[in-house]
Amino acid sequence: MKVQNVDYRSADAAEKFVESLRTTGFGVIRNHPISHELVEKIYAEWAEFFASADKLEWRFDPKTQDGLFPANVSETAKGHTARDLKEYYHIYPWGKIPDSLRANAMEYYRQAEAFAAELLSWVEAHSPADVAALYREPLSNMIKDSGQTLLRVLHYPPMTGSEEPGAVRAAAHEDINLLTVLPAANEPGLQVMDVNGEWMDVPCDPGQLVINVGDMLQEASDGYFPSTTHRVINPTGEGSSQSRLSLPLFLHPRPEVVLSEKHTADSYLKERLRELGVI
Ligand SMILES: O=C(O)CCC(=O)C(=O)O
Ligand SMILES: [Fe+2]
Numbered sequence: 001m002k003v004q005n006v007d008y009r010s011a012d013a014a015e016k017f018v019e020s021l022r023t024t025g026f027g028v029i030r031n032h033p034i035s036h037e038l039v040e041k042i043y044a045e046w047a048e049f050f051a052s053a054d055k056l057e058w059r060f061d062p063k064t065q066d067g068l069f070p071a072n073v074s075e076t077a078k079g080h081t082a083r084d085l086k087e088y089y090h091i092y093p094w095g096k097i098p099d100s101l102r103a104n105a106m107e108y109y110r111q112a113e114a115f116a117a118e119l120l121s122w123v124e125a126h127s128p129a130d131v132a133a134l135y136r137e138p139l140s141n142m143i144k145d146s147g148q149t150l151l152r153v154l155h156y157p158p159m160t161g162s163e164e165p166g167a168v169r170a171a172a173h174e175d176i177n178l179l180t181v182l183p184a185a186n187e188p189g190l191q192v193m194d195v196n197g198e199w200m201d202v203p204c205d206p207g208q209l210v211i212n213v214g215d216m217l218q219e220a221s222d223g224y225f226p227s228t229t230h231r232v233i234n235p236t237g238e239g240s241s242q243s244r245l246s247l248p249l250f251l252h253p254r255p256e257v258v259l260s261e262k263h264t265a266d267s268y269l270k271e272r273l274r275e276l277g278v279i
Pocket of ligand 1: 152154170175182185190230231232245246247248
């Protein structure tokens with residue numbers, strides 16, 4: 001398995017990155033235009049939010065899915081029984097968000113979405129002709145003004161020792177969307193499964209972005225790009241007393257985008273959310 005760590009500024013960045021997505025389902029990019037300082041500011045201000053009692057006033061709306069998902073309603077990954085040990089907040093450009101947290105989150109959303117559109121154009125440009133012919137419209141167009149792209153702020157609380165047996169920070173799963181853009185978290189724990197079924201640690205070097213293929217790109221490319229299985233393992237030793245924050249951006253097409261003969265983006269998303277038990 002060859003996971004490329006790609007220098008965004010190098011001449012062959014697009015080609016190398018897409019090759020990495022094709023062979024491993026994920027890629028790592030350094031020297032990219034997204035500000036890590038901004039990411040760290042967001043981690044600091046959301047750590048305060050998750051520590052406050054007021055957070056429960058921001059509980060998610062089940063119809064629109066924006067807002068706080070407290071730990072007791074958190075996802076149960078497909079095929080698992082214990083809930084993940086996490087709480088998270090879903091940010092959409094039209095959704096609710098505390099005023100004091102809006103500016104940095106929306107600035108990050110804007111930067112990461114623009115960067116992601118460029119990555120999708122790389123994927124499109126380096127898809128073989130027979131695969132590109134399957135895309136019903138340019139991939140970067142699918143997410144344009146979709147309003148569905150989701151920024152998730154995740155908080156994994158310190159371990160207490162009284163967790164439900166078998167519960168982990170994030171059980172093995174695949175993402176639903178086209179691509180996920182993930183800046184380095186503040187603590188390690190993320191692992192991806194390689195082609196041999198072995199778990200590999202993803203380093204959390206500041207300034208590096210991890211991108212993984214989700215089920216919608218796998219569906220739209222008829223399996224050419226494999227959706228990556230990944231998880232977040234529980235910390236041991238000193239790490240157990242630390243919170244972990246992470247900030248994935250899930251790229252979602254407009255609901256009516258046709259992904260394949262079987263699915264539109266909307267029908268696919270609804271099917272998956274029902275399986276997760278969140279709608
Ligand atoms: O927290 C992480 O590093 C990954 C989170 C994740 O995989 C997800 O929320 O889908
Ligand atoms: Fe994920």
